[in-house]
Amino acid sequence: MINTAKEQQLALCPQCHKLNDLSYIADKEKKLRCARCHGKFYQRKPNSLQYTLAWNIAALIAFIPANLYPIMIIYSLGIGDPSTILSGIGQFVDQGLYPIAVIIFTASIIVPLLKIIGLFLLVYRVYTGVRLRPDKHSKFYHVLEFLGPWSMLDVFVVALLVAVVELGFVTSVAAGPAINYFTLTVIFTMFAANSFDPRLLWDKKQSIDGSKEENDK
Protein backbone atom coordinates (compact mmCIF):
# COMPACT_ATOMS: atom_id res chain seq x y z
CA MET A 1 0.00 0.00 0.00
CA ILE A 2 1.23 3.44 -0.93
CA ASN A 3 1.97 6.04 1.71
CA THR A 4 -0.01 9.22 1.34
CA ALA A 5 0.90 12.70 2.50
CA LYS A 6 -2.23 12.79 4.64
CA GLU A 7 -1.18 9.74 6.66
CA GLN A 8 2.19 11.33 7.34
CA GLN A 9 0.56 14.53 8.63
CA LEU A 10 1.71 16.40 5.55
CA ALA A 11 -0.37 18.49 3.22
CA LEU A 12 0.28 19.80 -0.25
CA CYS A 13 -0.36 23.45 -1.08
CA PRO A 14 -2.53 23.59 -4.23
CA GLN A 15 -0.84 26.76 -5.52
CA CYS A 16 2.86 26.29 -4.92
CA HIS A 17 2.96 22.50 -4.37
CA LYS A 18 4.88 22.79 -1.13
CA LEU A 19 4.52 19.96 1.33
CA ASN A 20 3.52 21.49 4.63
CA ASP A 21 4.14 19.71 7.90
CA LEU A 22 0.92 19.69 9.88
CA SER A 23 2.10 17.70 12.88
CA TYR A 24 3.07 20.83 14.81
CA ILE A 25 -0.22 22.61 14.09
CA ALA A 26 -2.52 21.70 16.95
CA ASP A 27 -5.74 23.27 15.78
CA LYS A 28 -6.55 21.55 12.49
CA GLU A 29 -9.88 23.34 12.07
CA LYS A 30 -8.16 26.72 11.86
CA LYS A 31 -7.46 28.15 8.41
CA LEU A 32 -4.12 26.86 7.27
CA ARG A 33 -1.59 29.10 5.59
CA CYS A 34 1.14 27.67 3.40
CA ALA A 35 4.63 28.19 4.83
CA ARG A 36 5.97 29.14 1.42
CA CYS A 37 3.36 31.17 -0.46
CA HIS A 38 1.13 32.13 2.51
CA GLY A 39 -1.94 31.03 0.56
CA LYS A 40 -4.88 29.34 2.21
CA PHE A 41 -4.93 25.60 1.77
CA TYR A 42 -6.47 22.42 3.11
CA GLN A 43 -5.35 18.84 3.37
CA ARG A 44 -8.49 17.98 1.38
CA LYS A 45 -10.94 20.50 0.00
CA PRO A 46 -13.55 20.92 2.76
CA ASN A 47 -17.07 19.68 1.97
CA SER A 48 -15.86 18.89 -1.52
CA LEU A 49 -18.72 16.54 -2.38
CA GLN A 50 -21.41 18.90 -1.14
CA TYR A 51 -20.04 21.86 -3.09
CA THR A 52 -19.65 19.81 -6.25
CA LEU A 53 -23.22 18.57 -5.92
CA ALA A 54 -24.60 22.06 -5.29
CA TRP A 55 -22.83 23.69 -8.27
CA ASN A 56 -23.86 20.73 -10.39
CA ILE A 57 -27.54 21.12 -9.58
CA ALA A 58 -27.30 24.85 -10.27
CA ALA A 59 -25.70 24.10 -13.65
CA LEU A 60 -28.41 21.59 -14.50
CA ILE A 61 -31.15 24.10 -13.67
CA ALA A 62 -29.53 26.85 -15.75
CA PHE A 63 -29.11 24.43 -18.66
CA ILE A 64 -32.90 24.15 -19.17
CA PRO A 65 -33.66 27.81 -20.06
CA ALA A 66 -30.36 27.89 -21.96
CA ASN A 67 -31.84 25.42 -24.43
CA LEU A 68 -35.44 26.68 -24.49
CA TYR A 69 -34.86 30.38 -25.16
CA PRO A 70 -33.32 31.66 -28.39
CA ILE A 71 -29.57 32.23 -28.16
CA MET A 72 -29.56 34.73 -31.02
CA ILE A 73 -31.95 36.51 -33.32
CA ILE A 74 -30.95 37.24 -36.91
CA TYR A 75 -32.70 40.30 -38.35
CA SER A 76 -32.91 40.50 -42.10
CA LEU A 77 -34.76 43.44 -43.68
CA GLY A 78 -36.48 44.08 -40.40
CA ILE A 79 -37.75 40.53 -39.88
CA GLY A 80 -36.36 38.66 -36.87
CA ASP A 81 -35.46 34.97 -37.02
CA PRO A 82 -34.74 33.58 -33.53
CA SER A 83 -32.66 30.42 -33.19
CA THR A 84 -31.94 28.27 -30.16
CA ILE A 85 -28.72 26.32 -29.63
CA LEU A 86 -30.24 23.21 -31.21
CA SER A 87 -31.86 24.96 -34.16
CA GLY A 88 -28.54 26.73 -34.86
CA ILE A 89 -26.89 23.31 -35.09
CA GLY A 90 -29.76 22.18 -37.33
CA GLN A 91 -28.98 25.02 -39.74
CA PHE A 92 -25.40 23.86 -40.11
CA VAL A 93 -26.63 20.32 -40.80
CA ASP A 94 -29.04 21.67 -43.44
CA GLN A 95 -26.19 23.55 -45.11
CA GLY A 96 -24.12 20.37 -45.10
CA LEU A 97 -21.42 21.80 -42.80
CA TYR A 98 -21.19 18.63 -40.74
CA PRO A 99 -17.78 19.20 -39.06
CA ILE A 100 -18.90 22.59 -37.70
CA ALA A 101 -22.23 21.12 -36.61
CA VAL A 102 -20.37 18.38 -34.74
CA ILE A 103 -18.00 20.87 -33.06
CA ILE A 104 -20.84 23.09 -31.83
CA PHE A 105 -22.96 20.13 -30.77
CA THR A 106 -20.03 18.76 -28.78
CA ALA A 107 -19.14 22.08 -27.17
CA SER A 108 -22.64 23.26 -26.30
CA ILE A 109 -24.63 20.08 -25.62
CA ILE A 110 -22.39 17.06 -25.05
CA VAL A 111 -19.68 18.70 -22.93
CA PRO A 112 -21.99 20.43 -20.40
CA LEU A 113 -24.15 17.32 -20.06
CA LEU A 114 -21.13 15.03 -19.81
CA LYS A 115 -19.65 17.26 -17.12
CA ILE A 116 -22.85 17.39 -15.10
CA ILE A 117 -23.59 13.67 -15.34
CA GLY A 118 -19.94 12.73 -14.92
CA LEU A 119 -19.51 14.78 -11.75
CA PHE A 120 -22.74 13.39 -10.28
CA LEU A 121 -21.33 9.93 -10.96
CA LEU A 122 -17.95 10.73 -9.38
CA VAL A 123 -19.62 12.16 -6.27
CA TYR A 124 -21.82 9.06 -6.02
CA ARG A 125 -18.85 6.72 -6.43
CA VAL A 126 -16.83 8.48 -3.74
CA TYR A 127 -19.81 8.62 -1.40
CA THR A 128 -20.79 4.97 -1.68
CA GLY A 129 -17.50 3.42 -2.78
CA VAL A 130 -19.37 1.11 -5.17
CA ARG A 131 -17.18 -0.17 -8.04
CA LEU A 132 -14.62 2.54 -7.38
CA ARG A 133 -11.72 2.55 -9.87
CA PRO A 134 -9.55 5.52 -8.85
CA ASP A 135 -7.15 5.18 -11.79
CA LYS A 136 -9.95 5.28 -14.39
CA HIS A 137 -12.06 7.78 -12.50
CA SER A 138 -9.29 10.31 -11.92
CA LYS A 139 -8.41 10.23 -15.63
CA PHE A 140 -12.08 10.80 -16.41
CA TYR A 141 -12.09 13.74 -14.01
CA HIS A 142 -9.15 15.33 -15.80
CA VAL A 143 -10.89 15.01 -19.15
CA LEU A 144 -13.92 16.78 -17.66
CA GLU A 145 -11.73 19.50 -16.21
CA PHE A 146 -9.96 20.03 -19.53
CA LEU A 147 -13.18 20.17 -21.56
CA GLY A 148 -14.90 22.75 -19.34
CA PRO A 149 -13.78 26.04 -20.93
CA TRP A 150 -14.54 24.82 -24.47
CA SER A 151 -18.26 25.11 -23.78
CA MET A 152 -17.84 28.89 -23.92
CA LEU A 153 -17.52 28.48 -27.70
CA ASP A 154 -21.13 29.35 -28.47
CA VAL A 155 -21.01 32.45 -26.28
CA PHE A 156 -17.93 33.74 -28.10
CA VAL A 157 -19.52 32.99 -31.48
CA VAL A 158 -22.63 34.99 -30.59
CA ALA A 159 -20.51 37.86 -29.22
CA LEU A 160 -18.52 37.97 -32.49
CA LEU A 161 -21.59 37.76 -34.73
CA VAL A 162 -23.40 40.51 -32.81
CA ALA A 163 -20.41 42.81 -33.29
CA VAL A 164 -19.54 41.93 -36.87
CA VAL A 165 -23.01 41.63 -38.44
CA GLU A 166 -24.20 45.16 -37.83
CA LEU A 167 -25.46 46.41 -41.18
CA GLY A 168 -28.42 48.42 -40.00
CA PHE A 169 -31.73 47.53 -41.68
CA VAL A 170 -30.18 45.08 -44.17
CA THR A 171 -29.09 42.55 -41.60
CA SER A 172 -28.07 42.48 -37.96
CA VAL A 173 -27.71 39.94 -35.19
CA ALA A 174 -28.96 40.31 -31.62
CA ALA A 175 -28.11 38.08 -28.67
CA GLY A 176 -31.02 36.22 -27.06
CA PRO A 177 -31.78 35.59 -23.39
CA ALA A 178 -30.44 32.01 -23.54
CA ILE A 179 -26.89 33.28 -23.74
CA ASN A 180 -27.02 34.44 -20.10
CA TYR A 181 -28.29 31.07 -18.88
CA PHE A 182 -25.85 29.16 -21.03
CA THR A 183 -22.90 31.16 -19.69
CA LEU A 184 -24.10 30.47 -16.16
CA THR A 185 -24.22 26.75 -16.96
CA VAL A 186 -20.62 26.80 -18.13
CA ILE A 187 -19.40 28.82 -15.14
CA PHE A 188 -21.29 26.60 -12.69
CA THR A 189 -19.88 23.39 -14.19
CA MET A 190 -16.38 24.87 -13.97
CA PHE A 191 -16.95 25.69 -10.29
CA ALA A 192 -18.33 22.19 -9.76
CA ALA A 193 -15.24 20.59 -11.31
CA ASN A 194 -12.97 22.86 -9.27
CA SER A 195 -14.74 21.90 -6.04
CA PHE A 196 -14.18 18.19 -6.58
CA ASP A 197 -11.04 16.78 -4.97
CA PRO A 198 -9.73 13.77 -6.95
CA ARG A 199 -7.68 12.67 -3.94
CA LEU A 200 -10.94 11.61 -2.29
CA LEU A 201 -11.19 8.79 -4.84
CA TRP A 202 -7.90 7.32 -3.62
CA ASP A 203 -8.72 7.93 0.05
CA LYS A 204 -11.98 6.02 -0.27
CA LYS A 205 -10.32 3.17 -2.13
CA GLN A 206 -7.64 2.85 0.51
CA SER A 207 -10.12 2.86 3.37
CA ILE A 208 -12.21 0.17 1.60
CA ASP A 209 -9.13 -2.00 1.00
CA GLY A 210 -8.03 -1.43 4.59
CA SER A 211 -11.32 -2.62 6.06
CA LYS A 212 -11.34 -5.63 3.71
CA GLU A 213 -7.92 -6.73 4.96
CA GLU A 214 -9.09 -6.44 8.55
CA ASN A 215 -12.10 -8.61 7.78
CA ASP A 216 -9.87 -11.27 6.21
CA LYS A 217 -7.82 -11.52 9.37
Next chain:
Amino acid sequence: MKNKQLIACQQCDALYDKPELKQGQSAKCVRCGSVMAERKVDFIERSFNWSLAGIVLLMPAILLPIMGVTLAGQYNNASLLDCILVLIDRGFFMIASLVFLFAIAVPVVRLLGAFYITYSFKFNKLKPSLLSFFRAFHYLDNWAMLNVFMLGIVVSMYKLIDDTELSVNMGLMAFILWLISSTMASISLDPDYIWQELEDNFID
Protein backbone atom coordinates in the same frame (compact mmCIF):
# COMPACT_ATOMS: atom_id res chain seq x y z
CA MET B 1 12.61 18.53 8.46
CA LYS B 2 11.14 15.36 7.01
CA ASN B 3 9.12 17.16 4.33
CA LYS B 4 12.17 18.61 2.58
CA GLN B 5 13.11 15.35 0.90
CA LEU B 6 9.58 14.29 0.03
CA ILE B 7 7.13 15.15 -2.70
CA ALA B 8 3.45 14.34 -2.98
CA CYS B 9 1.38 13.76 -6.09
CA GLN B 10 -1.08 16.62 -6.62
CA GLN B 11 -3.75 14.29 -7.91
CA CYS B 12 -3.73 11.34 -5.55
CA ASP B 13 -1.60 12.46 -2.59
CA ALA B 14 0.88 9.57 -2.87
CA LEU B 15 4.16 10.35 -1.15
CA TYR B 16 7.60 9.83 -2.72
CA ASP B 17 11.23 10.69 -2.11
CA LYS B 18 12.07 13.83 -4.01
CA PRO B 19 13.65 12.83 -7.34
CA GLU B 20 16.77 14.54 -8.64
CA LEU B 21 15.70 15.81 -12.04
CA LYS B 22 17.91 17.11 -14.80
CA GLN B 23 16.65 19.73 -17.24
CA GLY B 24 14.01 18.27 -19.52
CA GLN B 25 13.16 15.36 -17.23
CA SER B 26 9.87 14.83 -15.46
CA ALA B 27 8.65 12.54 -12.69
CA LYS B 28 5.38 10.63 -12.95
CA CYS B 29 3.31 9.20 -10.14
CA VAL B 30 3.25 5.37 -10.29
CA ARG B 31 -0.21 5.19 -8.80
CA CYS B 32 -2.23 7.61 -10.92
CA GLY B 33 0.19 8.40 -13.75
CA SER B 34 0.07 12.19 -13.54
CA VAL B 35 3.19 14.34 -13.83
CA MET B 36 4.37 15.40 -10.36
CA ALA B 37 7.49 17.37 -11.07
CA GLU B 38 9.20 18.70 -14.15
CA ARG B 39 12.38 20.58 -14.94
CA LYS B 40 11.84 22.62 -18.07
CA VAL B 41 14.67 23.44 -20.44
CA ASP B 42 16.01 26.99 -20.33
CA PHE B 43 12.63 28.28 -19.26
CA ILE B 44 13.60 31.76 -18.09
CA GLU B 45 14.92 32.78 -21.51
CA ARG B 46 12.12 31.09 -23.41
CA SER B 47 9.26 32.30 -21.27
CA PHE B 48 10.73 35.82 -21.14
CA ASN B 49 10.98 36.06 -24.92
CA TRP B 50 7.53 34.60 -25.59
CA SER B 51 5.87 36.88 -23.07
CA LEU B 52 7.70 39.89 -24.50
CA ALA B 53 6.36 38.97 -27.94
CA GLY B 54 2.90 38.58 -26.43
CA ILE B 55 3.03 42.04 -24.86
CA VAL B 56 4.02 43.61 -28.19
CA LEU B 57 1.08 41.86 -29.90
CA LEU B 58 -1.40 42.65 -27.17
CA MET B 59 -2.65 46.02 -28.45
CA PRO B 60 -2.98 45.04 -32.14
CA ALA B 61 -4.76 41.81 -31.19
CA ILE B 62 -7.35 43.60 -29.09
CA LEU B 63 -7.85 46.78 -31.13
CA LEU B 64 -7.43 45.81 -34.81
CA PRO B 65 -10.56 44.51 -36.55
CA ILE B 66 -10.60 40.72 -36.75
CA MET B 67 -13.03 40.35 -39.64
CA GLY B 68 -15.61 42.24 -41.59
CA VAL B 69 -18.71 41.57 -43.69
CA THR B 70 -20.05 43.21 -46.82
CA LEU B 71 -23.68 42.84 -47.84
CA ALA B 72 -25.73 44.98 -50.21
CA GLY B 73 -22.95 47.52 -50.44
CA GLN B 74 -22.59 48.01 -46.71
CA TYR B 75 -19.46 47.09 -44.82
CA ASN B 76 -18.81 46.57 -41.13
CA ASN B 77 -15.93 45.09 -39.18
CA ALA B 78 -15.25 44.36 -35.54
CA SER B 79 -12.31 43.89 -33.21
CA LEU B 80 -12.17 41.94 -29.98
CA LEU B 81 -12.86 45.15 -28.07
CA ASP B 82 -15.84 45.96 -30.32
CA CYS B 83 -17.45 42.64 -29.36
CA ILE B 84 -17.48 43.73 -25.74
CA LEU B 85 -18.58 47.31 -26.45
CA VAL B 86 -21.49 46.14 -28.62
CA LEU B 87 -22.62 43.69 -25.93
CA ILE B 88 -22.57 46.50 -23.34
CA ASP B 89 -24.49 48.70 -25.76
CA ARG B 90 -27.20 46.04 -26.12
CA GLY B 91 -27.51 45.60 -22.36
CA PHE B 92 -25.81 42.19 -22.00
CA PHE B 93 -23.60 43.31 -19.12
CA MET B 94 -22.90 39.86 -17.68
CA ILE B 95 -21.81 38.39 -21.01
CA ALA B 96 -19.78 41.51 -21.81
CA SER B 97 -17.91 41.35 -18.52
CA LEU B 98 -17.29 37.60 -18.80
CA VAL B 99 -16.02 37.83 -22.37
CA PHE B 100 -13.80 40.68 -21.21
CA LEU B 101 -12.52 38.58 -18.30
CA PHE B 102 -11.87 35.35 -20.20
CA ALA B 103 -10.65 36.74 -23.52
CA ILE B 104 -8.82 39.91 -22.44
CA ALA B 105 -8.27 40.48 -18.72
CA VAL B 106 -7.09 37.03 -17.58
CA PRO B 107 -4.80 36.40 -20.59
CA VAL B 108 -3.31 39.90 -20.28
CA VAL B 109 -2.69 39.57 -16.54
CA ARG B 110 -1.15 36.11 -17.04
CA LEU B 111 1.08 37.40 -19.79
CA LEU B 112 2.26 40.40 -17.76
CA GLY B 113 2.70 38.09 -14.77
CA ALA B 114 4.86 35.64 -16.70
CA PHE B 115 6.87 38.58 -18.04
CA TYR B 116 7.39 40.12 -14.63
CA ILE B 117 8.41 36.83 -13.03
CA THR B 118 10.90 35.87 -15.73
CA TYR B 119 12.20 39.46 -15.89
CA SER B 120 12.91 39.37 -12.15
CA PHE B 121 14.76 36.06 -12.51
CA LYS B 122 16.68 37.07 -15.62
CA PHE B 123 18.01 40.27 -14.10
CA ASN B 124 18.25 38.95 -10.55
CA LYS B 125 15.76 41.35 -9.02
CA LEU B 126 14.00 38.94 -6.69
CA LYS B 127 11.74 40.50 -4.08
CA PRO B 128 9.78 38.86 -1.27
CA SER B 129 6.57 40.28 -2.76
CA LEU B 130 7.04 37.87 -5.68
CA LEU B 131 5.81 35.10 -3.39
CA SER B 132 2.29 36.45 -3.12
CA PHE B 133 2.39 37.75 -6.68
CA PHE B 134 3.17 34.32 -8.08
CA ARG B 135 0.51 32.71 -5.90
CA ALA B 136 -2.12 35.06 -7.36
CA PHE B 137 -0.85 34.11 -10.81
CA HIS B 138 -1.80 30.48 -10.15
CA TYR B 139 -5.41 31.30 -9.29
CA LEU B 140 -5.98 32.34 -12.91
CA ASP B 141 -4.76 29.04 -14.39
CA ASN B 142 -8.13 27.76 -15.55
CA TRP B 143 -9.75 30.96 -16.72
CA ALA B 144 -7.86 32.03 -19.82
CA MET B 145 -9.90 31.12 -22.90
CA LEU B 146 -8.04 32.57 -25.87
CA ASN B 147 -7.95 29.18 -27.58
CA VAL B 148 -11.72 28.83 -27.24
CA PHE B 149 -12.18 32.33 -28.66
CA MET B 150 -10.01 31.33 -31.63
CA LEU B 151 -12.32 28.39 -32.36
CA GLY B 152 -15.22 30.85 -31.99
CA ILE B 153 -13.71 33.00 -34.75
CA VAL B 154 -13.45 29.97 -37.06
CA VAL B 155 -17.04 28.91 -36.38
CA SER B 156 -18.45 32.41 -36.95
CA MET B 157 -16.57 32.60 -40.24
CA TYR B 158 -18.33 29.44 -41.35
CA LYS B 159 -21.63 30.93 -40.25
CA LEU B 160 -21.08 34.10 -42.28
CA ILE B 161 -19.36 32.82 -45.40
CA ASP B 162 -22.53 31.54 -47.08
CA ASP B 163 -24.71 34.62 -46.87
CA THR B 164 -22.25 37.48 -46.92
CA GLU B 165 -18.98 38.59 -48.39
CA LEU B 166 -16.49 37.92 -45.63
CA SER B 167 -13.19 39.73 -45.33
CA VAL B 168 -10.36 38.94 -42.96
CA ASN B 169 -8.48 41.79 -41.35
CA MET B 170 -5.07 42.22 -39.78
CA GLY B 171 -6.54 41.73 -36.32
CA LEU B 172 -6.95 38.01 -36.97
CA MET B 173 -3.24 37.64 -37.70
CA ALA B 174 -2.35 39.59 -34.57
CA PHE B 175 -4.79 37.54 -32.52
CA ILE B 176 -3.39 34.20 -33.72
CA LEU B 177 0.18 35.33 -32.96
CA TRP B 178 -0.92 36.64 -29.57
CA LEU B 179 -2.59 33.29 -28.83
CA ILE B 180 0.58 31.40 -29.79
CA SER B 181 2.94 33.59 -27.80
CA SER B 182 0.84 33.69 -24.64
CA THR B 183 0.31 29.91 -24.75
CA MET B 184 4.04 29.34 -25.26
CA ALA B 185 4.87 31.79 -22.46
CA SER B 186 2.77 29.88 -19.96
CA ILE B 187 3.73 26.35 -21.00
CA SER B 188 7.44 27.10 -21.02
CA LEU B 189 7.24 28.47 -17.47
CA ASP B 190 8.53 26.18 -14.70
CA PRO B 191 6.60 26.97 -11.50
CA ASP B 192 8.33 24.33 -9.36
CA TYR B 193 11.74 25.87 -9.99
CA ILE B 194 10.46 29.40 -9.35
CA TRP B 195 8.89 28.37 -6.05
CA GLN B 196 12.04 26.58 -4.95
CA GLU B 197 14.20 29.61 -5.74
CA LEU B 198 11.84 32.03 -4.02
CA GLU B 199 11.75 29.80 -0.96
CA ASP B 200 15.53 29.47 -0.79
CA ASN B 201 15.88 33.24 -1.05
CA PHE B 202 13.22 34.51 1.28
CA ILE B 203 12.20 31.78 3.70
CA ASP B 204 14.40 30.00 6.28
